[in-house]
Amino acid sequence: MRIRSVLNAVSAILSCAVVTSAQSPDPIGTIYSGHVPANLHGSDYHYPWPVKLFNFYNQRQKLSMAFMDVPASRKSNKGKTAVLLHGGNFCGVTWSDTARQLSAAGYRVILPDDIGFCKSSKPQGYSYNVHQQALNINSLLTVLGIDHATIIGHSMGGMIAARYGLMYPDSVDQLFLVDPLGLEDWVAKGVPFLSIDATYESQVVQNFSSLKAYEAASYFHNATWKPEYDTWVQMLADIYAGDQGSEYAYVMALVTDALLSQPVIYQLPNLQMRTYLMVGENDVTALGKAWSPMSVAATLGHYSTLGPAAAALIPNLLFSWLD
Structure with missing residues (x-):
């Protein structure tokens, strides 16, 4: 997969207040849109739009999910929202080019950093299952007043x-799965x-060279490999x-x-959908x-x-290759 091809393909197809408990008797969380430090939860990578925080209580812990909220820059698709979810070796900011194109096409764009990643909290005693991460995203959108999104x-x-x-079918306008795991x-x-513990030991020694080699x-x-990809490796390193x-290495484990x-x-x-x-x-x-x-590794990642096998399973699908 080439990152820029992904960004362009998605874009081509689609062509500072605080929410408080006074608005709800049982609030999911609050949005903080004030100043945040440049180095937030271990990440000092520069984000092109203001970083906001979704503060909430989950699994008996106080957590902060960092996100960017990019407004639509023109009126077409008024009221439409796109939510861009990053990969395990990336952050929400990796989607910046796509976010600009979607904003220009009239979409409000939400770019979260998942809990455990990048500028978000990195709890050590936490269940990082995909159901929980999906629920966290839905909670963020609920507090933002967004009931439908791509x-x-x-x-x-x-x-x-x-x-x-699968969890929120009535809230999804359309779904884009880009090289999904x-x-x-x-x-x-x-x-x-x-x-x-063994996975942690392999993660805690990661550096720019090892990360670049893996990617x-x-x-x-x-x-x-193109030189412009180095910025995403450095962001992680x-x-x-x-x-x-x-803490980040343990989260990855x-x-x-x-x-x-x-x-x-x-x-x-x-x-x-x-x-x-x-x-x-x-x-x-x-x-x-x-x-x-080696006998097992040789069977994986084909x-x-x-791709075609997964495509055959999805009822309402458009399938494409990225080069």
Whole structure:
């Protein structure tokens, strides 16, 4: 998958107040739109729009979900909203080019950082399953007063987007799944169990070189890495090297453990809304491939077959390849 191809493809198809408990007897949370520090929860990457915080209580913890709320820059599609969900090695800001194009097309655009990622809280004792992340996104939209949206997700975000469509079908105008994870059952194919502690040890030593090597091999298989992709690697490397690097590494271990057990392939026939599935021919991402026996690893991440097989399961679908 080439990142710019993803951004352009999605855009082509679609062509500072505080919410308080006084507005609801049982508030989900509040929106803070005041000043936030440049280094927020371990991430000092510059975001092009003001960062707001969705503060809420979940799993017996006070949490903050960072997000950007980009208004529509013209009146067409008035009242339409697009929500862009990032992948596991990315942040909401990765969607910036797409957000600009959607804003220009008349969409209000919401770009959240999932709990555990980027500028959001990184709780250590937390269930990072995709149902919970989808619920968190829905809670954010509810507090923002958004009852319908186009949901767009890439990689892990695509897995969460699919789950969102299954959980909240009446709230989704259309669904875009861009190289989503979960199109195969990794454990059923033989990926062995790896403890969270072992996964943490492999994550806590990550740096720019190791991250770039992984992304080049997984996202750009048989493709050319371009210098402009380095900024997203550096964004991630700086979190690992920052004051919450150890916490972030442990979150990645918890996330990996959760995702492995929750493939969405079995539920795709239940999606009701118009769905766009985009699969990149250069993406060979597969959870667990790194610690699987060679005989198992060789069977994983074959999107040339996974994509069409998933497409055949979704009732109301448009399928396309990304080069």
